[in-house]
Amino acid sequence: MKNRLFFLLLAVTAGLLAWGTYQALYVAPPEATMGDAQRIFYYHVPAATAASLLFWVNFVASLWYLWKRSPVADAIAVAGAEVGVVFFSVVLISGPIWARYAWGTFWVWDARLTTSLILWLLYVSYLVLRKSSELGSTSVLAASLAVFAAMDMPIVYMSNRWFRTNHPQPMIGTPNLNHDMQTVLLWNMLAFCMFAILIAWFRFDLERTSQTINQMHIRKAAQGVSMAAIIPAIFLSAKPAMLLLAKKAMLFGSVLLVLLDNDADALAHEKLVQHHYMVAGYIAVWTIYIGYLLFLLNKLRKLHKEEAELRTVSS
Amino acid sequence: MSAGVVRLTAVNLRKDVRLEWRSRDVFNSMLFFALLVVVVFSYVFDASAEEARRMMGGLIWIAFLFSTTMALNQSWARELRNGVLDAYRVSPSPPEALFLGKTIGNFIFVLLLECLMAPLFVIFYNLRALGNVWLLLPIFLLGTWALVVNGTFFAAMSIRTRSRELMLPLLLLPISIPAVLMMVTATSAVLTGEGSPVPQIKFLAGYCVIFSTVCLLLFDTVLNAE
Numbered sequence: 068m069k070n071r072l073f074f075l076l077l078a079v080t081a082g083l084l085a086w087g088t089y090q091a092l093y094v095a096p097p098e099a100t101m102g103d104a105q106r107i108f109y110y111h112v113p114a115a116t117a118a119s120l121l122f123w124v125n126f127v128a129s130l131w132y133l134w135k136r137s138p139v140a141d142a143i144a145v146a147g148a149e150v151g152v153v154f155f156s157v158v159l160i161s162g163p164i165w166a167r168y169a170w171g172t173f174w175v176w177d178a179r180l181t182t183s184l185i186l187w188l189l190y191v192s193y194l195v196l197r198k199s200s201e202l203g204s205t206s207v208l209a210a211s212l213a214v215f216a217a218m219d220m221p222i223v224y225m226s227n228r229w230f231r232t233n234h235p236q237p238m239i240g241t242p243n244l245n246h247d248m249q250t251v252l253l254w255n256m257l258a259f260c261m262f263a264i265l266i267a268w269f270r271f272d273l274e275r276t277s278q279t280i281n282q283m284h285i286r287k288a289a290q291g292v293s294m295a296a297i298i299p300a301i302f303l304s305a306k307p308a309m310l311l312l313a314k315k316a317m318l319f320g321s322v323l324l325v326l327l328d329n330d331a332d333a334l335a336h337e338k339l340v341q342h343h344y345m346v347a348g349y350i351a352v353w354t355i356y357i358g359y360l361l362f363l364l365n366k367l368r369k370l371h372k373e374e375a376e377l378r379t380v381s382s
Numbered sequence: 383m384s385a386g387v388v389r390l391t392a393v394n395l396r397k398d399v400r401l402e403w404r405s406r407d408v409f410n411s412m413l414f415f416a417l418l419v420v421v422v423f424s425y426v427f428d429a430s431a432e433e434a435r436r437m438m439g440g441l442i443w444i445a446f447l448f449s450t451t452m453a454l455n456q457s458w459a460r461e462l463r464n465g466v467l468d469a470y471r472v473s474p475s476p477p478e479a480l481f482l483g484k485t486i487g488n489f490i491f492v493l494l495l496e497c498l499m500a501p502l503f504v505i506f507y508n509l510r511a512l513g514n515v516w517l518l519l520p521i522f523l524l525g526t527w528a529l530v531v532n533g534t535f536f537a538a539m540s541i542r543t544r545s546r547e548l549m550l551p552l553l554l555l556p557i558s559i560p561a562v563l564m565m566v567t568a569t570s571a572v573l574t575g576e577g578s579p580v581p582q583i584k585f586l587a588g589y590c591v592i593f594s595t596v597c598l599l600l601f602d603t604v605l606n607a608e
Contacts, residue, residue, distance in 0.1 A: 133603060188556040195552055200543040207607035208539055211600045215532075215557055218596055222560045222589060 073268065080265050083258035087113075087251070095251040102341035104168040107161050107348035113256040114157040114352070115183075117263035121151030122190065122217070124267070129213035132206060141206040142274035144213060146267040148193050153359045154263055155187045157352050164348040168341065179234035182223050189216040262356075269363060276370050283377045387479050394483025401460070402491065408456045409491055412449040416499050419445040424506055434507040439570030442503060443525070443562060450492050450529050451554065454537040455547045457488055462541060471606060481601040485534045492526050512575030521572070521579060524586040525565035531590065532557055535597040539604050561589050 091109035098105035125147030132140035162180070163173040174180065193216060197209045244252070402409055423441055427433075461467045470480055503509055511518070533554055540549035564586050568579035 133600075185556060185559050188559075192552050192556050196539075196543065196549065199545045199549060204542050204607035207603055208542060211539065211604050211607075212553065214600065215593075215596060218592060219557050219560065222592070 073265075076261070076265055076268075080258065080261040083254070083261055087255040087258035090251040090254050095248050096245060098248075101169055102338055104165060104341040104344040104348075106345045107165040109251055109255045110259075110349065110352045111158060111161045111165065112252060113259035114154045114161070116256055117259045118151045118154035118158060120260060121147045121154065121263055121267060122186070122220075123147075125151060125190075125193075125213055126217035129210040129217075132210045133214070136206075138206075138278050139275075141210070142271050142278060144206075144210065145197065145274050146270040148190050148197075148213070150263060150267040150270055150359075152187065152190045152194060153266075153355060154259075155183070155190070157355050159183060159187055160351050160355065161348045164344060164351060168344040177234060185223050186220060189219060266360070266363070273363060273367055273370065276367075276374065280370060280374055280377065283374075287377065287380070387476055387482075390475050390479035391482040391486070394480055395486050398457070398483060398487035399490065402487070408453050409495070412453045412491070412495055413498060415452055416445045416449040416495060417502065419448065420499070420502055420506055434509060435512070435573050436570065438503065438507060438509060438573055439566045439568075442499075442569060443565050445499070446492065446496060446526070447529060447558075447562065449495065450488075450526075450533055451551055453491060454488060454530075454533040454554075455540075455550055457484060457534070458537045458541045459546075467605075477602045477605050478598055480605075481534065481538075481598065485531050485597075488530045488534055489527060492530055493522075496522060496526065509573070511573050513572040513579070515572065517572050517579055517583070518569065520583050521565060521568045521586070524583065524590055525561065525568075527590050528561040528565075528586060528593065529558060531594050531597055532561075535601060535604070538601070542604070542607060561586060564589070 087109070091106050095106065095109065097103065125144050128140045128143035128147060131137065132144060162183075166175075167173050193209060193212050196212055197205055200208050420441075423445075427437065458467075461470070470477070533550070536553040536557070537550050540546060540553060543549045564582040568582035568586070571577045571579040571582070
């Protein structure tokens, strides 16, 4: 039953993602000055929404854990934080690609950007703590840190009010956003929130499996066999692949630029540049998502193998 | 807070201060470290008085932030020897008393360090504040408390992890960024005389209240995390 629901959701999400991307690429009108480069926006904003949603999930689950000490709550908290960090990495990578075109620089220490970076750092430190603490106390310590992180966020936002910001203001429901663009944005928001929930669900299942395995290990340890450690941090294994792909994409883009530079007139050239930024943004975003999914699938495979081994040993 | 907690806090505080008074190992290394930071920075930046005034807010707090981190790690490591922390866990004394005693102790050490370092900053960087100097008092009191209260809490958390000393800055710095930002802007405002530091001071006060509460509420959980 649960599996059927999962696959139904998976199909719906895949459909929505395809529909949203199609809309973003072909249906949404091009922006007056930024052209294609602006289309990164349809991936950037939904990822931010999904990530904040997941961080809230992490906070609520952590409180629930501190109150009831339920392993289910702990698994939800891990899934929320980890998938949230992945979605937020998408925000932090797609944003600068757009900014390089729109502002001429990848990064400025402006209020919104600084705030986002701090948020990302907070949850990365949460994941680091989870990885480095002793097995028995991990959940309690991590849940306490999650409460701190959630308390810090409103403060970080307040502390940045004194600074002016370059980052565009929220636009949904205001006349600044073209009606067609808004529709496309909302489709993508729906698609990416579903995507985030789906991955988080998957990650939650994995965490439950690894909790079961830990229990089995503990039982095994009682028979004189040592326990195995869990969960390598996502970044250690995901990052090198990501960097390599990004480098390849950049190389490809620059070759194209040089090849096409000679005969294009100024306007066409500008359009091409905008298009390149868009392509680079989309490639970067999907590299992260797919890289993370592959990482999770690999982990699933390992866990299943481990579980099977343990079952044969104990039976 | 009951009278018992106050009395036990005082006992813990007295013990920490006495230990430190006799050994002085934490305080001396903290002082020397801060001194080194001052000297190294003066080489690196080679600033005129005018530039120094603008940078100084950040410089002072970076020196204190790093030396505080050093001291905080030691303050709990001391309790690990001979299983003192386990003894606390089984004793009926409220954990808040232990936390408060430790925090106030660290607060006093860092304040002392700041008092000793302040003249050095003035001498080495030829410093003269253009704003209202008295406002530095609440900024330093609140700023130090903000660093120390979170720092003591996260030091207690990080000794429970495998990497111990390494974990503290990783946990403490992201949480403290808003507070550090406020201390630095407020101190710079006083030194350069441009703008009022009062909103930042109010902000710091709010930060101290919120995080002291959260630390006190969660310390029991972290101390007994198994």
